[in-house]
Amino acid sequence: MNIRVCVDPHEWPGREILHITAQVENILGANENGILLNQIISYQGNRFRIVSDTRYPQADSRVIGIRYID
Secondary structure, X not given: OEEEEEOOHHHOOOOOEEEEEEEXXXXXXXXXXXXXXXXXXXXXXXXXXXXEOOOOXXXXXXXXXXXXXX
């Protein structure tokens, strides 16, 4: 159920990420914009492992927006 999101955590040092909004392409090739991804469980280098409520649990995604906790 994890989606890999390619981002560089070093671009946002010292800030807690509230959620990542990403563009998701599912295994059938359909696209959706603005899927809310949350619950980051780990990251290594520039790859996050996260849990998502999206309908496409096997999707790959790329980050198009970041929101922080103020």
